[in-house]
Amino acid sequence: MKFLHTADWHIGRTINGFSLLEEQKYAFEQIKEIAKNENVDALIIAGDLYDRSIPSVEAVTTFNEMLTDLVINEKIPVYAISGNHDGAKRLNFGRDFFADSNFYLSTNIEEAMKPIETEDTQYFLLPFIDPSDARVYYKNVVGEDDELVKSYTKISDAVMRIVSDIRDNFVEGKKHVLVTHFAVSKKGEESDDELKQLMLSETSSTVGGLATLTHDIFKDFDYVALGHIHTHEASPSESVVYSGSPVIFNSKEAKLSTQKGIYIVDDTDGKINKKFINLKVEKPFYVLNEDFETLTSKDFYKKYSGQNAWYSIQLKDYDRKAMEGINIRARLEDIYGTDIVELSFEERYQDIKNQSQNKPTSVGQTAPEVTINNFYEEMTGQKPSDFQEKVIEDILIDIRKER
Ligand SMILES: [Mn+2]
Known part of the structure; x- marks a missing residue:
């Protein structure tokens, strides 16, 4: 048994409209070379193949090329599942004839029960599901009675039940x-704060996204190849492992500055060995948090100028009044290039700063009034006036009436 474990490709991902396709292709070429050099039996992609459930034409074309390259040209079998960003039903298209050419894609619980069998290993492919998928499966496919089916309310109940069924299909040896x-x-622990922080960049309001499982559910497997969290450092145990994403997707991940890569896993001497192999980055992602003067002084920017890089810039100590009439973005683009994917402002005055830090940040939990006011403040550096707040309120009342 020897395989390559990767996940969270998110093909078609953009940051504020900037495409990451070139980064994704660059990472893919390396992954392919590693798989060839290591002579693996299979390449595992643990979910989130695409970035959205209806991927762009460009994303579909790119992923199709990658798969063709691996499966047809290089004859490397690919074992994949759908993740929370993928549209399971759409991905399921063509599944049966894909398997004939060694591309295995599982998008539902039924498929998770039928392992891919190699000489020495069984691979079970359990896609991202939510508890209602488990209820439907156990009612319609297995024919369980309603009382039992109703008990699968939490994701941990559902996965525990599924894992126990999978275990029944284990072939000894x-x-x-x-x-x-x-x-x-x-x-x-169910509420692992560190883990939740890591996930926040990934799941804003996705159903089931923040509910966690504990790794002991998976104790009977020799190795669990996980996807969902984008850093390998979040791996819960030696054998329950996140590979992380191959590419940095946002400034939060860039700030963590953990190395992106893949795992090679084998079982020489009967025990499981894994090694992490770093992926090179062609275009670095810099997060700069400085004041305007520093950002535009040559001593500071000389190490960046002429570099092909992504930038997320947070302007420190920003004085709106003093900067009036200056096109900040244009000035920064002259120096750093046009790939400034984020530009935000940190106000000089403490009172505004404190207020903006106390705001709720998670999507879906804030009243629309607050969201609009926050947005206004973020864009202009000022709070909306009483009059403007009233206008916003009136518009929202009208909208609510129309529902
Ligand atoms: Mn993901």
């Missing part, structure tokens, strides 16, 4: 590998 896509916590 073989290694058992599970490929899946969930938030699995390190410490066996």
